[in-house]
Amino acid sequence: MLASMPLEAANIGEWNQMRHIVPRSYLCFRATEAPVIDGALHDKAWANAPFSDPFVDIIGRGHTRPRHRTQVKMMWDDEYLYIGAQLEEPHVWGTITQRDAVIFQDNDFEIFIDPNGDNHEYYELEINALNTLWDLFLNKPYKDGGRAQNEWDLVGVKTAVQVQGSLNNPKDRDGGWTVEMALPWKSLGEHAHRPSPPLEGDQWRMNFSRVQWKTTVKKGAYVKVPGRREDNWVWSAQGVVDMHRPEMWGSVQFTSLPPGKAKLLPDPTAYGRKYLYQAYYAQRAFQAHYNRFARNIDELQLVNEFNARHLVWPLTLTPTDDGYRVLAEVRIPGGSERWYIRQDGKLWRE
Numbered sequence: 001m002l003a004s005m006p007l008e009a010a011n012i013g014e015w016n017q018m019r020h021i022v023p024r025s026y027l028c029f030r031a032t033e034a035p036v037i038d039g040a041l042h043d044k045a046w047a048n049a050p051f052s053d054p055f056v057d058i059i060g061r062g063h064t065r066p067r068h069r070t071q072v073k074m075m076w077d078d079e080y081l082y083i084g085a086q087l088e089e090p091h092v093w094g095t096i097t098q099r100d101a102v103i104f105q106d107n108d109f110e111i112f113i114d115p116n117g118d119n120h121e122y123y124e125l126e127i128n129a130l131n132t133l134w135d136l137f138l139n140k141p142y143k144d145g146g147r148a149q150n151e152w153d154l155v156g157v158k159t160a161v162q163v164q165g166s167l168n169n170p171k172d173r174d175g176g177w178t179v180e181m182a183l184p185w186k187s188l189g190e191h192a193h194r195p196s197p198p199l200e201g202d203q204w205r206m207n208f209s210r211v212q213w214k215t216t217v218k219k220g221a222y223v224k225v226p227g228r229r230e231d232n233w234v235w236s237a238q239g240v241v242d243m244h245r246p247e248m249w250g251s252v253q254f255t256s257l258p259p260g261k262a263k264l265l266p267d268p269t270a271y272g273r274k275y276l277y278q279a280y281y282a283q284r285a286f287q288a289h290y291n292r293f294a295r296n297i298d299e300l301q302l303v304n305e306f307n308a309r310h311l312v313w314p315l316t317l318t319p320t321d322d323g324y325r326v327l328a329e330v331r332i333p334g335g336s337e338r339w340y341i342r343q344d345g346k347l348w349r350e
Helices: 007-011 014-018 185-191 270-290
Strands: 025-030 070-076 080-088 108-114 122-127 133-138 158-164 176-184 203-212 215-218 221-224 231-234 250-255 316-320 323-332 335-342 347-349
Touching: 014 270, 080 108, 080 185, 108 176, 122 176, 122 185, 176 185, 270 323, 270 335
Parallel strands: 025 070, 025 250
Antiparallel strands: 070 080, 080 176, 108 122, 108 203, 122 133, 158 176, 203 231, 203 250, 215 221, 316 323, 323 335, 335 347
């Protein structure tokens, strides 16, 4: 017979690093006119699109503040989701020119989009200062057995980059580089499982990342510092060095109301979702310890760290042929919703 699992064992590691993070939110306004996709963010079309909060270290609280400032701004219309990024950088460089190469081997800017927030079927785009794009689709995160589909293309995407200074020239000091993208709703709708373009008030799970390498100069060219890992700076902290945790991404809310009339809406399922994530990560720890999943919720000995008034009743865990599923009945205004999570991190509502 297996020994009882210590209470703290179900809640250590990854979840302890992630559980206190509150994902960021952004209110995305409808564009009054379409911007010219030239890499510049100073045209009139961007005037009403606010910049996001500055990026932070991917781990979040208590970690080193990024050396250079990074911010994004967004807007949308019936055809496109527009994304602009401003990356301060005293030494702008890039080497990769082949589309769908591993762009993060250069300094880059990255976009992650999970339209319906189920942790599966999401998009990733990476771009460097040479305007070289890597766009890919993942059926689920790598940690859950996901596979990157590099052959997938975001059909109709428009991208542009401008450098505030000179590219690949160590002899001067640059201001940085800006990125401008237009992502077509028609292509984003391919795996969205919800309206694309979105409806008023719809929220999509998104995050943004910047990979930054330490460099030195050899023979008049930038080279990476040997043995030095890259820095990862993000819009919404992940808690771990892994962008492929969609459950930690921020929320982008779309509105056609003008600035001053629209407001960010709270996620009424946030507490229930956190309960489910706690159960999911506890199951990962349990399975690693015992080489099997817990057969009921009591085996996980979850710490009751969230306000239970948001649940109609305690979590229930049901074994399945391929793993398990956990149910959270979440209170919402006027009733409740049933949310589930399973062994591969898939989150859904019934």
